[in-house]
Amino acid sequence: MLRILKDYLFVVFVIASAAAAIIPLFHILFSVFYNGIPVLAKYGMEFLTDTLPPPNKAGGGIFPAIYGSLTMILLSSLLGIPLAVFAGVFIAEYPNNPLSRAARVVLMIMLEFPTILVGLFVMAIVVIPMGTFSAIAGAMALTIVMLPYVATYTEQAIRSVPRHYKEAGYALGLKKFRVVFSITLKMAKKGFMTGLLIGVAKVSGETAPLIFTAGNVWRSTGALNEPAGAIPLWIYYLVQQPYANYHEIAWGAAVVLLTIFLAIFLPGRLMVRS
Amino acid sequence: MSAIKIENLRLRYGELEVLKRIDLEIPENVCYAIMGPSGCGKSTLLKVLNRLVEMNHNVKISGDVKLFGNSIFRMDLTRLRREVGMVFQIPNPFPHMSIYDNVAYAVKCNGIAKKKNEVDEIVEWALKKAAVFDDVKERLKTKASQLSGGQMQRLCIARALALKPRVLLMDEPTANLDPISAGKIEELIMELKKEYTVVIVTHSPGQAARVSDFVAFLYMGNVIEFGKTEEVFENPKNELTEKYVTGRIG
Numbered sequence: 363m364l365r366i367l368k369d370y371l372f373v374v375f376v377i378a379s380a381a382a383a384i385i386p387l388f389h390i391l392f393s394v395f396y397n398g399i400p401v402l403a404k405y406g407m408e409f410l411t412d413t414l415p416p417p418n419k420a421g422g423g424i425f426p427a428i429y430g431s432l433t434m435i436l437l438s439s440l441l442g443i444p445l446a447v448f449a450g451v452f453i454a455e456y457p458n459n460p461l462s463r464a465a466r467v468v469l470m471i472m473l474e475f476p477t478i479l480v481g482l483f484v485m486a487i488v489v490i491p492m493g494t495f496s497a498i499a500g501a502m503a504l505t506i507v508m509l510p511y512v513a514t515y516t517e518q519a520i521r522s523v524p525r526h527y528k529e530a531g532y533a534l535g536l537k538k539f540r541v542v543f544s545i546t547l548k549m550a551k552k553g554f555m556t557g558l559l560i561g562v563a564k565v566s567g568e569t570a571p572l573i574f575t576a577g578n579v580w581r582s583t584g585a586l587n588e589p590a591g592a593i594p595l596w597i598y599y600l601v602q603q604p605y606a607n608y609h610e611i612a613w614g615a616a617v618v619l620l621t622i623f624l625a626i627f628l629p630g631r632l633m634v635r636s
Numbered sequence: 637m638s639a640i641k642i643e644n645l646r647l648r649y650g651e652l653e654v655l656k657r658i659d660l661e662i663p664e665n666v667c668y669a670i671m672g673p674s675g676c677g678k679s680t681l682l683k684v685l686n687r688l689v690e691m692n693h694n695v696k697i698s699g700d701v702k703l704f705g706n707s708i709f710r711m712d713l714t715r716l717r718r719e720v721g722m723v724f725q726i727p728n729p730f731p732h733m734s735i736y737d738n739v740a741y742a743v744k745c746n747g748i749a750k751k752k753n754e755v756d757e758i759v760e761w762a763l764k765k766a767a768v769f770d771d772v773k774e775r776l777k778t779k780a781s782q783l784s785g786g787q788m789q790r791l792c793i794a795r796a797l798a799l800k801p802r803v804l805l806m807d808e809p810t811a812n813l814d815p816i817s818a819g820k821i822e823e824l825i826m827e828l829k830k831e832y833t834v835v836i837v838t839h840s841p842g843q844a845a846r847v848s849d850f851v852a853f854l855y856m857g858n859v860i861e862f863g864k865t866e867e868v869f870e871n872p873k874n875e876l877t878e879k880y881v882t883g884r885i886g
Contacts, residue, residue, distance in 0.1 A: 526726050527728055531730075532717070533688055533796075534746075534795065535713070535717035535746050535799065536745055548732045549732050
């Protein structure tokens with residue numbers, strides 16, 4: 363009887379713990395959509411295409427932030443993905459090379475590295491020499507944040523391919539780059555693509571590395587060498603303002619940010635499941 | 637001239653000596669079996685012949701292997717691997733490629749044929765040579781992973797033959813197959829040895845006796861005995877060989 367009770371209590375405890383872990387996530391999702399969707403409905407399409415209105419004035423939108431975010435995500439992907447893929451390939455293919463071992467350790471540390479420090483680093487090497495915050499500096503900071511995710515997933519994807527397939531490739535006289543890119547990476551497409559999407563999704567929501575790099579602006583010229591807005595930065599600054607319409611806009615921006623994040627992240631997760 | 641001449645070959649992984657002073661001569665257009673119990677070094681010896689063993693970390697090789705008179709260690713790796721094809725223990729066609737591409741890919745990469753009709757011809761020829769064409773001719777564009785184990789292994793043989801090698805290495809090619817598929821592969825080996833030098837590694841003395849003309853018995857990195865298959869099986873000179881072929885060790 364006692365054993366059955368213990369077993370029952372264990373199951374209840376596990377379910378309760380799981381619920382406790384999941385509830386905050388659903389609460390975040392719920393409150394973002396609950397508070398944000400009415401804002402989008404009220405502001406209409408202009409919310410995506412217009413600029414920030416003056417305080418306590420109706421209308422307006424977050425276009426400069428969307429433009430800045432998408433530009434920096436795109437730039438950082440163009441910079442980061444090739445670099446990270448080659449790094450992952452190097453670590454997986456030359457596991458005994460001292461540089462490869464060091465790179466693996468550095469990437470593991472970078473995965474957990476405080477991203478604000480990445481921002482400070484890029485500020486020192488890009489922002490200060492350039493004399494201005496810029497989309498380029500923001501994209502570079504995001505690249506550094508993205509690198510370890512994509513590289514680590516690429517490495518794991520390559521390692522997951524059984525060795526005899528690589529041997530078969532080499533036994534056919536294929537060169538290393540063909541074995542890696544035409545056989546191993548294609549066979550490990552799922553793991554590799556997941557890493558890629560998780561890396562991009564991760565940087566799409568980053569705020570800290572942009573504070574000292576992109577700078578943030580409410581109106582931008584769109585030039586890459588000038589300060590840029592970003593959705594998370596706008597949310598961060600808007601909620602600190604004492605104006606009701608800015609708080610509204612922050613909720614709407616949160617929905618847009620979450621949608622971009624989920625649009626990148628969910629296909630990645632679905633791919634892993636399939 | 638012999639197809640392969642192994643001279644004073646030694647191989648170590650770090651401190652572990654896996655092959656100890658191997659000397660063998662493999663004549664042209666025969667099936668030469670390397671047999672021995674698990675862990676005796678027979679797969680390692682086979683992978684020396686196309687230098688695949690060098691993929692391993694910390695491997696040290698001394699001695700020489702000559703392929704039709706030329707040292708394989710001074711040969712361009714791509715050329716060596718075109719001349720020496722290999723079939724593995726696990727049937728391993730590339731699962732993300734179609735049946736056609738499995739055969740055509742290395743043909744195109746190695747520049748053997750560039751035009752589509754030339755590649756098509758080679759693919760068909762290789763699939764026929766490996767006795768798998770009739771099984772797959774209607775579905776060349778489907779993924780190779782859809783095939784049965786035996787068909788996959790014959791596809792792997794076709795993939796190797798498409799590069800027009802002179803030597804075919806087979807590392808326990810039937811170890812993962814059902815008896816009927818294994819029988820078909822053995823029949824195929826009997827056909828292939830008329831035109832190619834086939835070196836087969838097997839842990840089964842029965843298979844060595846069925847398919848090979850010559851055999852070498854490897855035990856703990858040493859060649860214990862070698863010679864014509866009939867002689868080695870019917871009149872083994874070494875006690876270990878006798879124990880192995882009669883199933884008392886293995």
